[in-house]
Amino acid sequence: MSHRGEGDGMSVESLVRQFRDGVITRRGFLAGAAGVLGSLAAAEGLLARVAGAQSKKTLTVGQSADVSKLDPQMSTTVNDIAVTFNLFDNLTSRHADGKLYPSLATEWKLVNPTTWQFKLRPNVKFHNGDPLTSTDVKFTYERSYDPNAKVITKSVLNTIERIETPDPLTVVIVTKKPDPLLAARTSYYAGQIMPKNYFQKVGEDEFNAKPIGSGPVKFTSWVKDDRMILDANRDYWGGKIAVDQIVFRPLPELAARIGALLKGEADIVTKVPPDQMERVSKAANTKIEGVLYGGLYCLSVATQKPPLDSKPFRQAMSLAIDRELIVKELWRGQAAVPNSMVIKGDAHYDPTLPPLKYDPARAKELIKEANYKGDELLIETPIGFMVMDKEMSEVIVSMWKDVGINARLEQIEYSVYQQKIREKSFKGVRWTDPTSAYNDPDGMMWRHLAEGGPNAYWFRNARFDELGTAARFSVDEKFREQAYKEMARIELDFLPLIPVIQPMELYGLQKAVEWKPYANQMMEFRRFNLKVNRA
Amino acid sequence: MASSTHASVENRLTDEEPIVRRRTVPLFVWASAAFLLVVVLAAAAAPLVSPFDPIRQSLRERLKAPALFAEEGRQRHLLGTDQLGRDILSRVIYGSRVSLAVGFAAVIIGGAIGGILGLISGYAGGVVDEIIMLVVDAQLAFPFILLAIGIIAVLGPSFGNLIIIVGLSGWVTYARLVRAQVLTIKEREFVIAIRGLGGSTWRILVSHIVPNTLAPFLVVTTLELARTILLESTLSFLGLGIQPPTPSWGGMLNEGRGYLDSAWWISAFPGLVLMLTALVVSRVGDWLRDVLDPTLRGA
């Protein structure tokens, strides 16, 4: 009845005794039955493996959860993107250095404030041999924001008004208003180019089960919760990658994930917590590659509910958090203290702004000012969806208590968390880890705090909205810089989102593998960025 | 429920050698009792015996190894500190409160529900018996962990809900045990005689069946106690256990699972106490059974 069926507790004897008493019915030959079936299954698995024994050069990636969907417009989770950005290509690509490079598009230009023209790379073929043309681009983009399509990427490319395809290698995109970030948007999710003909032939579900793209690997097989095998695309336009196949394995248990890396069963593992860093980097064959996350770990505040509706109270919450201490001790220095919602690594980041302050004395004053009566303040969070989320929650609860805030942590299930986001029914604060979508404040501060955004509760500020809207549609970078500066100031004053840290994302790698992680969590493996120095 | 008896099974009831026939109390029982007493006392007097506040964090002191003597200018943490710099010893002491409370409360719930349903089922027979035993079968066929997750998703995680779930996981054992005992006793001559003389059902139940069932009931209780303490730790593993920052042994064991080879002390000490407690309680249960139930000693 429980984890390993100690239905009758510690004692076998009691079982047997009850058996004698007739309290327990007789069951038992099942052991034999299961044993036989089990060994048959094992033998079958073994045979399959022997038959498929290959001397293929393989790159094994261990992630914290299994892939869920392969249709690139049906999922935005990190573990799925890691696969789809290798099955598919985008028009543009943002590399580890944070810059935008050509990918399927060889060049692009702004023809007039609302018209972009992309030139496609010639002779690119999908895995099934079909040529990749402007029709596929048009189809993909239009589906991504089609109100009738069951996709979940509608907000990425919805600035597009129409798409024209004057010839197979030219795409002309007309936006509703000037969109300075369009080229950057095409590198993001929703922009993985899908084959129109194949998709329309097989339909949504079949496409999700057997996706066809133009990327450096092709879909080969997937045993759910075990492994996904992707064979290298030998005819890839960017050159065949350094391995013959890539295998993605879900390794949810941290000890097993790190163990698999240390034993050489995995070549790359994701989500290494800072406390495990030393172990990986000190081992003979493994190393750590870290990248400053292109996003933040923030606390999102349900600003409509007292005492959270009080501005001084929210400021006190922020001032009571000793971010330096969290970074230095809990994160072992593997994180940065942010200075606003405009993050390091993004356009218009302001390095002159000081990191967010820790000032418990001022926090106490503000709490008094807010007339706080000691209502309970909840952090509702699932555990394990961000690195160190449980530890940070406990630490912050304790820091809040130190300044007199009656805080408490409540663990919730991830699905409940999702539901509460949608219903905006969080009672207090919750964690969120917004990614800066296009390396620009528009894809970060504005995307999350614009009206209807996932973190905009009842926070509305006329000036903030005016600037956000204007900056979104302006191609004048000087104006945009000023706008985002002012918006960041307004945000820090009102604090609907309390930035906490900008973490390093740590990956464990075999020393033989040369690859640098991307700040936006997209795990691209291409010929130019992956080397495997072994036979 | 088929209820025939296997002589061969009867003989296997104890792995202790038949020297248990002797009436002396073995050393291990004394030792076990002493250990349990220490645990219960520590739980009761937690605020007095804990060197630190169990939920007080100190990030600068995190992951300190156990030390008999403090470093210069630092506080001494006999069993080390955890990932948030909290004192392990204090947490183990306070954790005993939660673990024992969950264990006892769950056993009481399971025992009460199971005992009463078993009594009714065994005594009434017929349709009532059928229905109750049907529920028993259903629960046995049900993967309980899944039910627990479902229930917590509905009710939310809290101490009370945890106790209810752990309690519900164990009632079947009691019900079957009590029912079997009732069935045996019901047909004995003296009960039939009393009934023949017009004795009331309740009276028979209370004055004869209940006392006769008490001994095996007690034995099962000790075994269940050990099981529930373990079950709490499994629920913690699944994120369904006691909410932080309240310490429980199972929860601590679970929190330390990412640190097994870098900071072994986080999980080793609560794990040790948890295992010892489970072990000791169940061994005492084994011994109790041998002493209390004469049918077992003739082997």
Next chain:
Amino acid sequence: MQGFGRFLAYRLGRMLVALWAVVTVVFVVMRLSGDPVPLLLPPDAPIAEMERLRHEMGLDRPIFVQYGVFVNQALRGDFGRSIHFRTSAMQVAWERVPATLELAGASFLCAIIIAIPAGVISAIKRGTAYDSIVMGVALIGQAAPTFYIGIMLILTCSLWLGLFPTSGRGEWRQLVLPAITLGAFAMASIARITRSAVLEILRADFIRTARAKGLPEFYTIAKHTMRNAAIPIITIVGLQLGNLLGGAVVTETIFSWPGIGRLAIQSIYNRDYPIVQSCVFMTAGMFVVLNFMVDVAYGILDPRIRRK
């Protein structure tokens, strides 16, 4: 024999009713535990879209109508399409059965291969260091949580000693650690019970007779132990299998084993009702079928039951 046949029919009937009860409980708890729709759409999806999806999945109908549909489906052995995988839920669950059976089979095989000899030797060498160690390990096996045993095994046997892979499914070596983890409790139980059985036999008259006759002692002990200890051991093993899924959830998570336990737990988190229902139905069904087989087998082995 006719009485026994009727007894079996009665048992089977009741188990089927129990199965129906189990599936109903799952239905109710899953519906109460939350709405799957928000998990399927992005956070900024409009309400109308949610309503549309809810309608498409039949979740906007009254609960008893949904139950009617569900019972109708269940009778045909079909629980609908998985919300998450978008294929037949029964098929998704069925694909996981071999992995879990493989794990369970191996764990009981381990339990029997390791535990019975250990118990026999322990009894013969009663009071020695060997005996203490074996019984000590057995006690720990009964008193340690599964997840702790699993992680400890990864650390010691896999990382420090390098004997086995850390996780995954494929070659036989990957099966060893999860099998031991899942079987630890049964193993400990069987070792203890075997020891006590052998101890008794050692004191029995027929052993003395056998010795007097000059038969090899080990042979005699082994033969009698197997006969006398078989039924209780099988009973324990049977009970363990009844609880297979519960144990599998933890073991499969730790060792990344693609079995039905992990599928079930993830599906609960995803609110994927059809999959959860299929998983529970399948494991409970397995329990029922195996129990029935055991009932039959006991009847064949033990004439006293037939006479009842």
